[in-house]
Amino acid sequence: MSNLHRRAGADRHAAALHVNPLYSGLISEGGVPRYRLPDGPMHPDAALAIIRDELMLDGNARLNLATFSTTWMEPQAKELIGECLDRNMVDREEYPQVAELEGRCVNMLSELWHDPGQGIGCSTAGSSEAAMLGGLAMKFAWRRRRGGAGGRPNLVIGTNTHVCWPKFCRYWDVEPRWAPIRRRGGPSDLRLDPEDVVSRCDADTIGVVAVLGSTQTGAYDPVADIAAALDRLEAERGLDVPLHVDAAGGGFVAPFLQPGLAWDFRLPRVRSINASGHKFGLVYPAVGWVVWQDAADLPGDLVLHTDVLGGPQETFTLNFSRSGAPIAAQYYNFLRLGFDGYRAVQRTCQDVARHLAAGIAGLGGLEPLTDGGELPAFAVRTAADLGCTAHELSDRLRRRGWQVPAYHLPPALEEIPVLRFVVRNGFSFDIADRLLADLRDTLREVRGPGRPASRQPLTALTR
Numbered sequence: 001m002s003n004l005h006r007r008a009g010a011d012r013h014a015a016a017l018h019v020n021p022l023y024s025g026l027i028s029e030g031g032v033p034r035y036r037l038p039d040g041p042m043h044p045d046a047a048l049a050i051i052r053d054e055l056m057l058d059g060n061a062r063l064n065l066a067t068f069s070t071t072w073m074e075p076q077a078k079e080l081i082g083e084c085l086d087r088n089m090v091d092r093e094e095y096p097q098v099a100e101l102e103g104r105c106v107n108m109l110s111e112l113w114h115d116p117g118q119g120i121g122c123s124t125a126g127s128s129e130a131a132m133l134g135g136l137a138m139k140f141a142w143r144r145r146r147g148g149a150g151g152r153p154n155l156v157i158g159t160n161t162h163v164c165w166p167k168f169c170r171y172w173d174v175e176p177r178w179a180p181i182r183r184r185g186g187p188s189d190l191r192l193d194p195e196d197v198v199s200r201c202d203a204d205t206i207g208v209v210a211v212l213g214s215t216q217t218g219a220y221d222p223v224a225d226i227a228a229a230l231d232r233l234e235a236e237r238g239l240d241v242p243l244h245v246d247a248a249g250g251g252f253v254a255p256f257l258q259p260g261l262a263w264d265f266r267l268p269r270v271r272s273i274n275a276s277g278h279k280f281g282l283v284y285p286a287v288g289w290v291v292w293q294d295a296a297d298l299p300g301d302l303v304l305h306t307d308v309l310g311g312p313q314e315t316f317t318l319n320f321s322r323s324g325a326p327i328a329a330q331y332y333n334f335l336r337l338g339f340d341g342y343r344a345v346q347r348t349c350q351d352v353a354r355h356l357a358a359g360i361a362g363l364g365g366l367e368p369l370t371d372g373g374e375l376p377a378f379a380v381r382t383a384a385d386l387g388c389t390a391h392e393l394s395d396r397l398r399r400r401g402w403q404v405p406a407y408h409l410p411p412a413l414e415e416i417p418v419l420r421f422v423v424r425n426g427f428s429f430d431i432a433d434r435l436l437a438d439l440r441d442t443l444r445e446v447r448g449p450g451r452p453a454s455r456q457p458l459t460a461l462t463r
Contacts, residue, residue, distance in 0.1 A: 098324035121291030127276035128164035130290035159410035212250030218377035251275030287326035
C-alpha cells in the first residue's frame with residue numbers, strides 16, 4: 001500500500017464511519033465523517049474508542065516478520081516516552097537535558113564504533129535521514145575538494161542498499177553508480193564485490209556506501225575489503241574516496257555479536273556511519289544516528305546557526321522540530337541493558353533466527369539464501385515445483401496472522417522471488433516453532449494430499 005494519500009473524491013465526501021450504538025450520547029447525531037473535519041467536538045472517550053476500533057484491523061505487530069522496527073519495549077520505557085513527548089528536541093535552550101542525553105548517546109555510539117576520539121554526530125528522525133546527512137557531507141566535501149572543477153557528482157552504491165540511497169541521489173542530483181550484489185560462496189554470500197565497487201569510482205565520486213546488514217537478505221558487505229580496495233585506489237591513482245557505512249541494522253548488532261569484525265572507525269577509510277535506533281537499537285520509531293569520524297568530515301557550510309529559539313545553536317539535520325521522547329528511550333536502553341544486556345538480546349534474536357532458518361530449510365521446497373548469522377534476518381526462495389509462488393505463500397501465511405513479505409532480489413538476480421523473515425526482540429523460540437508449524441501446514445495445503453515435499457535442487461544464483 002502506498003504511503004501517498006490523495007484527497008477523497010466528491011463521491012466520498014459524505015462517507016461516514018459506522019459507530020457502535022453504545023457510543024451514542026458520546027457523539028453527535030449523524031455519525032462521524034471519514035474524510036472531512038466533524039462540525040464540532042466529541043467526548044474524548046468516544047474519539048478514543050472509535051479510533052481503537054479501527055486500529056484493531058491492523059496486523060499483530062509481534063507477528064510481523066517484515067519490519068525491522070522495534071515492536072516491543074518495557075513498560076518503564078513507555079512511561080518515559082509519554083513523559084517526554086512534549087519536549088522539542090531542537091529547543092536546546094528550553095530542554096537542555098534532552099540535548100545532554102543526545103550528546104551522551106552520540107558519545108556511547110562513537111566509543112562502541114571505535115571512534116579515535118575526534119568524532120561528531122547527532123540524532124535524526126530515523127536512519128534514512130541519518131544516511132542522507134552522511135551523503136550530503138560527502139557531496140559537500142567533494143565539492144570543496146574539486147574547487148568547482150568537477151562534473152556531475154556520483155555515488156557508488158550496491159543494489160542491496162535501502163531505498164533511502166536512491167532517494168538521496170534523486171533529491172540532491174547525484175548520479176547513482178550501481179554495483180550488483182553477487183552470490184559466489186556459502187549461504188551468507190550475497191554482498192558487494194570490492195573490485196566491482198572500485199571500478200565505478202572516478203574523480204567525481206563523492207563516496208562509496210557499504211551496507212552492514214542488507215534489508216533484503218540480512219548479509220553484511222565486506223567493509224574491510226572494500227576499504228582496502230579504496231586504499232589501493234588512492235595509492236595507485238590518487239583518488240581519495242571516502243567510505244560511508246550504512247549500519248542501519250548492523251550498527252547495533254555487530255559490536256555485540258561479531259566484536260572482532262572490522263567494519264567501523266577502526267578502518268581509517270570509514271569516514272561516517274549511520275544506524276537506526278528504532279531497529280536493533282530496540283527503540284520504538286523513530287530515531288536514527290549518524291557519526292562522523294572527525295569533525296572535519298562534516299563540512300562547515302552544512303551547519304546552520306540560529307538563535308530563533310532564544311539562544312545561539314548549531315543545527316545540521318534535515319528535520320527541525322521533533323520530539324525528544326525517542327532520545328530519552330534510547331538512553332534508557334543504554335542504561336538499562338549496557339553492553340552485556342544488548343549482547344544477550346541480540347544473541348537470542350540471532351539464535352532464534354538461525355533456528356527458524358534451519359527449520360525452514362528442512363521443510364523442503366524452500367531454501368534460505370542467508371541463515372541469520374549476521375543480522376538476525378534472512379531471505380528464503382521457493383522451488384519451481386512448490387505448488388505456489390513466493391507471493392502466494394506470503395498471502396497464505398497472512399491469513400494465519402503472519403506478515404512475511406515477498407519481493408524480488410535486485411537487478412542481476414531480479415528473477416528470484418524471495419520471502420524475508422526478521423527476528424526481533426520478543427520473537428521467541430516458541431513463536432518460531434508456531435510459525436514453522438503453520439508454514440508446514442500451509443505447504444501441505446499447496447502441495448495437495450499425498451504429494452511429498454519437494455526435494456528438487458534449487459538452481460545456483462551465481463552470476
